[in-house]
Amino acid sequence: MTQPEPRSTADEPWPVRVVSQKLGAWVAKLGWVWVDGQVAQISRRPGAAVVFLTLRDPSADLSLTVTAHRDVLDAGAPELAEGARVTLHAKPEFYPARGSLSLRADEIRQVGLGELLARLERLKKLLAAEGLFARDRKRRLPFLPQRIGLITGRASAAERDVLMNTRRRWPGVDFRVINVPVQGPTAVPQIIDALKVLENDDTVDVIVIARGGGSVEDLLPFSDEALCRAVFGCRTPVVSAIGHETDAPLLDYVADLRASTPTDAAKRIVPDLAEESLIVEQARRRLDRAVLTLIDREAHRLEAWRSRPSLARPETLVEQRAGDVAGLRDRGTRSLEHRLRRADDELRHTLARLRALSPAATLERGYAIVQRADGHVVRAAGEVTTGDVLRVRLADGELRTEVQESSP
Numbered sequence: 001m002t003q004p005e006p007r008s009t010a011d012e013p014w015p016v017r018v019v020s021q022k023l024g025a026w027v028a029k030l031g032w033v034w035v036d037g038q039v040a041q042i043s044r045r046p047g048a049a050v051v052f053l054t055l056r057d058p059s060a061d062l063s064l065t066v067t068a069h070r071d072v073l074d075a076g077a078p079e080l081a082e083g084a085r086v087t088l089h090a091k092p093e094f095y096p097a098r099g100s101l102s103l104r105a106d107e108i109r110q111v112g113l114g115e116l117l118a119r120l121e122r123l124k125k126l127l128a129a130e131g132l133f134a135r136d137r138k139r140r141l142p143f144l145p146q147r148i149g150l151i152t153g154r155a156s157a158a159e160r161d162v163l164m165n166t167r168r169r170w171p172g173v174d175f176r177v178i179n180v181p182v183q184g185p186t187a188v189p190q191i192i193d194a195l196k197v198l199e200n201d202d203t204v205d206v207i208v209i210a211r212g213g214g215s216v217e218d219l220l221p222f223s224d225e226a227l228c229r230a231v232f233g234c235r236t237p238v239v240s241a242i243g244h245e246t247d248a249p250l251l252d253y254v255a256d257l258r259a260s261t262p263t264d265a266a267k268r269i270v271p272d273l274a275e276e277s278l279i280v281e282q283a284r285r286r287l288d289r290a291v292l293t294l295i296d297r298e299a300h301r302l303e304a305w306r307s308r309p310s311l312a313r314p315e316t317l318v319e320q321r322a323g324d325v326a327g328l329r330d331r332g333t334r335s336l337e338h339r340l341r342r343a344d345d346e347l348r349h350t351l352a353r354l355r356a357l358s359p360a361a362t363l364e365r366g367y368a369i370v371q372r373a374d375g376h377v378v379r380a381a382g383e384v385t386t387g388d389v390l391r392v393r394l395a396d397g398e399l400r401t402e403v404q405e406s407s408p
Contacts, residue, residue, distance in 0.1 A: 050069060
């Protein structure tokens with residue numbers, strides 16, 4: 001059974017040599033690995049058999065020292081220069097005397113243009129599959145940004161083109177410029193840092209990343225995966241203005257707007273004051289013409305209405321209606337009088353007929369109505385007897401008589 005390794009304590013600390021030995025043992029466990037990186041520095045000392053390289057991560061501010069035999073370098077990458085991409089087979093080693101870590105390489109391969117393009121194509125497919133190039137996520141640029149963030153090389157032609165052409169188009173535009181390396185091993189980390197600074201600046205409405213033309217190797221930082229993902233995560237619209245029109249780094253696909261050149265970026269991010277002034281002037285003229293045409297048309301319409309008889313002599317319509325009312329009133333009066341006369345005649349005729357048929361008229365002709373005490377009308381002599389008291393109604397008054405004699 002393996003005895004557990006004794007641990008260091010305050011009473012029994014490990015010597016430095018023991019710690020160095022244990023560190024070396026742990027580092028050696030990694031074994032041989034293939035490493036990809038960019039050569040930041042190369043040191044070939046005359047007469048020395050060992051070559052020293054500083055290998056830097058393309059997307060982060062990290063580097064490692066690499067040692068290789070001169071024959072290994074001459075066999076795999078005889079023309080190796082600073083800034084080149086390499087793939088090397090190495091084993092990590094810890095040097096106790098200096099307390100440093102380095103890689104010992106036994107094979108070095110310089111990445112050629114074909115391999116670089118193949119890697120970029122694989123990365124392009126990967127980012128496209130993840131939706132970083134999707135059109136529906138791209139944001140519209142503001143019509144007139146108040147402040148523009150610019151990431152570019154110091155005193156570069158790209159910086160001059162963007163600033164000069166933008167201010168030529170809109171003199172009042174404001175810039176916040178951050179100068180960074182635009183090629184080499186330190187380009188990507190510094191561009192990402194500058195991007196974060198501008199993203200956190202609430203006064204910046206749009207961010208422009210600009211660089212002049214160059215070879216595929218020179219433009220590699222703008223196809224870096226970390227930079228593409230950083231641009232994809234920005235809330236502020238990002239404009240890519242890298243190289244010439246034929247250059248197409250992956251940043252062009254991720255950015256919200258791709259400008260073919262830095263000069264083209266200036267044309268895309270701000271309107272032209274002269275053109276906008278001309279458009280406003282033309283619109284004002286069209287508006288003036290439209291208003292004058294409308295006023296003229298309405299004036300003719302008012303004149304046409306005013307020339308109509310009803311407006312030229314409005315009393316004519318009143319007089320005409322007054323005559324119609326008078327005629328209708330006369331017709332109504334005549335009709336009413338006619339109907340009243342006819343009703344009066346009908347009433348007189350009815351009254352005459354009523355009088356002719358009335359018992360009172362009969363009485364006025366000398367007749368009388370004889371009734372018994374119970375009100376029964378006597379029509380025959382046999383209906384009464386001697387001594388009955390009768391009521392005799394005359395045309396004027398009535399009589400009460402007693403029957404002395406009756407004969408049928």
